[in-house]
Amino acid sequence: MTYSDRARAFAALHQPGDPLVLYNIWDVGSARAIAGAGARALATGSYPVAMAHGFADGEQVPLDYVLDNARRIIASIDLPVTIDFEGGYARAPRQLTANVRRLAETGAVGLNFEDQVVGSDRIYCLEEQAERVAAVRAGHADIFVNARTDLFLKEKDSSKHADLLTEALERAAAYAEAGADGFFVPGLSDPDLLARVCEGCALPVNAFMRGVTLAQARQAGVARASYGPIPHTRLMQVLAEHFQALE
Template sequence: MTNLSQKATTLLELHKPGNPVVLPTVWDVWSANLAISAGFTALTVGSHPVSDSLGKPDNEGITFEELLTRVSQITSAVDAPLSVDIEAGYGQDPKRLIDGLISAGAVGLNIEDTVHSEGGRLREAQEHADFVGSLRAASDATDVHVVINARTDLFVKQIGDENGRVDRAIARLKLAAAAGADSLYPVGFHNDADYKRLATELPLPINAIANPADGDLAHFAELGVGRISFGPLFQASLSKHAEGILARWK
C-alpha cells in the first residue's frame, strides 16, 4: 500500500495551474505502454475508450468489475500513477469504488454528475458534492489519498441558458471542492475567456480536455489549466491514422 500512497502523492503534486500535467487517456496495456514509452509519467483510463475496446457502449455500458479487470492489467504492466474514469459510479457505493480502485492499483478517479443508470439525469449540485464527499471519506479511511477529479457535464449536455452556464459550473464545482475534490473538470471545449474564468475563480486546478492531434500545451498553460486529458480523442486519432494505413491495402 505504501507504494500506492506514494503514487497518489505524486499524482496530486503534478497538478499545477499554469504548468499542467498531461495524462494521456489510455484503455489497455498496449496504449499505456505506448504513452509511457513516449515519456509520460502518469496516465488516466477513459471510460469511452475502454468500453470501445470491449465492444460495448460508453455511459456505463460495462460493469465496474470489467473496468477493474482492465485497470489491473494496466497497473500490472506499467509502474506509473493511474487515474480512472468511473463515470457516475456504476451504481456502486463510494467505499466499494475506492476499495476496488485501490485493489486494482489505481490512485485517482474521475467522477461525473450524469447518472447513467437513471436515464442520464444530472445530479443536483449538492447531491454531486455529497457523493464526492463520500468518496473522500472512503479514501481517508485508507492510507491512499485517492486523487478525486470532480467533473460536471453542464457544458457537454448543454443544460440551461448558455449565458449563465459558466457561473453555474463554477458554483457547482466549488461545492465539489469544498467536499474534498482535488481537481475540477468542467468537461467541454471552451473559449479562452471561459477557461481563464474557470481557472481563476475555481479554488483547485482545472482539467481541460484536449485533442492530441491539434492541441497546444503552451496555450493551455497560459490559460491556467492544471491538468490535461484526451477523453476518447487519442483513440480516435489513432483509429483515423490506422484507417489511412489500411486503406492502401484494400
C-alpha cells in the same frame, strides 16, 4: 513507494499553467506506448475502454471488467494511473464508497467522477452530487478525486457557456468542500472562460483538449489536460487507412 506516496506524487503533478498532459489510454498496449513516449502519468478514458473491448460507453462495461483492466494496466507500467470511473457505477453513497475502495485496491491513484446521471440528459442536483463526492472521498483518503461537471457538455450551444460559469463555480466549491481534489470541465473550450474558471476555482482545473491547444491551456492556468476519446479515435482512423492503402 507506498500507495499514499504515489498518490501524493500524482497530485503534485497538477500545476496551474504547467498542466499534466494525460493522453488517454485504454489497455496495456496503449499504456506501454504512451509511457514509453515519456508520459508522467496515465489516464484511462471510459469511451476508449468501452470501444476497445466491445462495449458501449456510459457504464456499459461491467465494473469487474473495468477493475480488471485497471489492474492489468497498473501492473504493466511504473507510472501513476488514474481511472475514468464515470458516475462511480452506483447512485447510493454507500455503494459508491465500496466501489471506490475496490478501485483503490487495483493501485489506481486517481479517478474521474462525473455529475451527470449516467444514461440520461440530466445532471445531479448540487446537494446530491456533493453527497456523492463525499462518499467517493470516503472510499480512500488519498485517491485523487477529479470531480467532473457535465454542465458544458450538456449545453451544445457554446455561446451559452458563459451563462453557466456561476453554477460551475458553485459546483466546484461544493465538490471541493466534499473532498474533491480537482475540477474537470469537459466541453468548455473558450480560453477566456477557461481562465475565468481557473481564477475562480480553488481546485486545479482539468480541461478537455478538444478545440483547445496546450499553449491556450497553459495561458488559462489549466493544471491538467485530458484528451479523452481523441487518441483512440485517431488511432482507429489510421488503422483503417493503412488497411485501405494495402495493394
